[in-house]
Amino acid sequence: MTQITYSNLIxxxxxxxxxxxxxxxxxxxxxxxxxxDVPLVITTDTRKIETILNKNFYSLFIALPSTRFSPExxxxxxxxxxxxxxxxTTKLDEYRFILDVLExxxxxxxxxxxxxxxxxxxxxxxxxxxxxxxTGSSGKTTLKEIISQVLRKHYxxxxxxxxxxxxxxxxxxxxxxxxxxxxxxxxxPPHIAVVEHGANHANEINYTTRISQPHIAIINNVQPAHTExxxxxxxxxxxxxxxxxxxxxxxxxxxxxxxxxxxxxxxxKGKQTLLTVSKENDAADFFIEPHSIRSDRDGLSFVVQINxxxxxxxxxxxxxxxxxxxxxxxxxxxxxxSNLRGEHNAYNLTIALAACLAAGMTMPHxxxxxxxxxxxxxxxxxxxxxxxxxxxxxxNANPGSVIASMNNLATLTYKDKIYVxxxxxxxxxxxxxxxxxxxxxxxxxxxxxxxxxxxQFTNTLSDAIKNNPQEYKYYSFTYQEQTVYAVEYLAxxxxxxLTELFYMQCQTYNIxxxxxxxxxxxxVFKGSRSSRLEIVICKVIEKFISEFEIDISDFISQLxxxxxxxxxxxxxxxxxxSYDPELYAVFEVVDYLHDNYNYNFSFV
Numbered sequence: 126m127t128q129i130t131y132s133n134l135i136x137x138x139x140x141x142x143x144x145x146x147x148x149x150x151x152x153x154x155x156x157x158x159x160x161x162d163v164p165l166v167i168t169t170d171t172r173k174i175e176t177i178l179n180k181n182f183y184s185l186f187i188a189l190p191s192t193r194f195s196p197e198x199x200x201x202x203x204x205x206x207x208x209x210x211x212x213x214t215t216k217l218d219e220y221r222f223i224l225d226v227l228e229x230x231x232x233x234x235x236x237x238x239x240x241x242x243x244x245x246x247x248x249x250x251x252x253x254x255x256x257x258x259x260t261g262s263s264g265k266t267t268l269k270e271i272i273s274q275v276l277r278k279h280y281x282x283x284x285x286x287x288x289x290x291x292x293x294x295x296x297x298x299x300x301x302x303x304x305x306x307x308x309x310x311x312x313x314p315p316h317i318a319v320v321e322h323g324a325n326h327a328n329e330i331n332y333t334t335r336i337s338q339p340h341i342a343i344i345n346n347v348q349p350a351h352t353e354x355x356x357x358x359x360x361x362x363x364x365x366x367x368x369x370x371x372x373x374x375x376x377x378x379x380x381x382x383x384x385x386x387x388x389x390x391x392x393x394k395g396k397q398t399l400l401t402v403s404k405e406n407d408a409a410d411f412f413i414e415p416h417s418i419r420s421d422r423d424g425l426s427f428v429v430q431i432n433x434x435x436x437x438x439x440x441x442x443x444x445x446x447x448x449x450x451x452x453x454x455x456x457x458x459x460x461x462x463s464n465l466r467g468e469h470n471a472y473n474l475t476i477a478l479a480a481c482l483a484a485g486m487t488m489p490h491x492x493x494x495x496x497x498x499x500x501x502x503x504x505x506x507x508x509x510x511x512x513x514x515x516x517x518x519x520x521n522a523n524p525g526s527v528i529a530s531m532n533n534l535a536t537l538t539y540k541d542k543i544y545v546x547x548x549x550x551x552x553x554x555x556x557x558x559x560x561x562x563x564x565x566x567x568x569x570x571x572x573x574x575x576x577x578x579x580x581q582f583t584n585t586l587s588d589a590i591k592n593n594p595q596e597y598k599y600y601s602f603t604y605q606e607q608t609v610y611a612v613e614y615l616a617x618x619x620x621x622x623l624t625e626l627f628y629m630q631c632q633t634y635n636i637x638x639x640x641x642x643x644x645x646x647x648x649v650f651k652g653s654r655s656s657r658l659e660i661v662i663c664k665v666i667e668k669f670i671s672e673f674e675i676d677i678s679d680f681i682s683q684l685x686x687x688x689x690x691x692x693x694x695x696x697x698x699x700x701x702x703s704y705d706p707e708l709y710a711v712f713e714v715v716d717y718l719h720d721n722y723n724y725n726f727s728f729v
């Protein structure tokens with residue numbers, strides 16, 4: 126039967142020599158006798174324990190090392206829940222009273238992190254879902270979301286995916302242990318796992334794919350992001366290629382051949398299949414026709430030429446036993462439409478198309494599902510007020526994603542365009558000059574938009590900049606025989622300082638946010654996670670509301686009462702006598718910011 130029971134778990138820990146103590150001592154406990162054949166739900170989050178309402182399963186909590194809690198604290202928190210789970214923890218020298226009483230529930234191990242990995246690998250073997258592994262320099266979380274959402278629209282149940290970007294040596298096994306949670310919640314064994322793999326050092330993806338054992342492995346791009354520790358972009362490519370190290374012998378590789386590659390991307394073993402995606406090479410298996418791409422504030426559309434291929438059927442999750450063992454895709458042209466914006470998402474959507482076809486979905490189901498993809502906050506979300514739009518791209522800012530979002534803003538048809546750039550933690554010092562030179566040449570010189578924020582370009586350096594290394598950092602390059610300086614304003618790493626700088630720059634360029642013609646201004650906010658540019662967006666919206674020429678006092682009290690409530694701010698405004706469409710639009714943005722960033726607006 127496809128499940129992990131309590132006795133399976135104890136035998137596994139004994140076999141891997143992780144059990145700290147005699148196995149007979151554990152098996153003599155009352156809890157072992159009661160739970161021996163009961164399937165387990167495995168988690169590292171105590172908050173999930175009470176959400177599993179399937180009485181046929183029993184919860185197991187793995188108490189991972191924590192900077193905030195001791196092993197005793199974690200065990201006590203878990204065992205204080207009404208539904209007392211079994212707890213895997215390191216052997217505690219001195220049990221507190223509650224732990225002494227409930228010692229039967231504790232499973233002592235020598236290393237909880239190693240136990241997490243071993244149990245995750247076992248869950249992967251037991252459930253044996255079709256596993257799709259994803260890596261890349263940028264956009265891998267967006268790609269993971271597209272693939273998992275398309276699959277879930279078709280299969281409804283039995284699909285798990287990495288939460289957020291939890292893609293490291295802890296995140297991958299935590300994701301795979303979610304197979305047990307999916308089984309308990311959906312009532313059926315999960316049959317597809319979409320697992321994101323990240324790396325901040327060589328051999329990390331090799332290690333995590335040894336656990337995930339993918340059937341389909343994807344590299345969506347290789348760019349000069351986080352190159353320190355990898356020896357340049359060649360080292361990054363080598364690290365990303367580790368995703369193929371443990372690919373099934375009949376597995377499928379999917380790569381973007383317009384990005385940096387090496388021979389390992391194309392090498393195949395056994396009966397592996399390679400599928401290629403390109404916007405530059407029409408011989409690729411999936412060729413994105415460049416002139417077909419249309420991107421605006423409402424979404425993206427483009428045509429993909431599929432050159433026809435044959436791949437093994439890796440999953441029969443929805444097929445009966447008579448389904449053919451091969452999947453045949455004829456040569457054809459298909460049009461993809463999506464609510465996602467930006468030409469860079471043509472790659473993500475096309476790679477997702479290839480992955481979902483390889484997973485056994487049919488073309489019409491995939492194309493339909495791609496029309497409406499729910500975006501994660503901070504990854505290009507369009508926030509529409511009536512006078513201006515904000516594109517919330519605040520999640521991170523590696524070089525490739527910055528250039529892609531700048532290209533997106535450049536193609537949009539706003540009268541005024543502002544790109545607010547925060548600090549760039551994802552780019553190493555060696556790559557900054559080349560990056561700034563590209564930004565200057567492709568966007569600043571042709572005046573595609575106004576560049577605000579952390580970095581500004583100038584042909585001359587003032588003494589204030591030269592003599593204040595604590596406040597400014599600058600890089601130089603030559604453009605058309607002139608020296609150009611890219612000057613970083615270091616204080617603008619702080620979102621409050623960056624907000625002040627934003628309004629100073631608005632004043633310099635005579636940009637007014639309100640009043641102004643409808644939809645006449647588009648602004649992108651993008652920076653590294655450490656920049657916290659979402660705070661800048663919140664402060665801009667806060668100031669914008671304060672400038673309204675409408676009396677909002679009649680529902681401020683209702684807004685105050687609603688904090689933490691279920692009703693949205695916008696819905697409250699819609700139900701008030703002073704309802705105004707402009708105010709309603711901006712409070713839809715307030716709802717988004719409050720829900721995703723928990724920002725406390727001053728007017729509430």
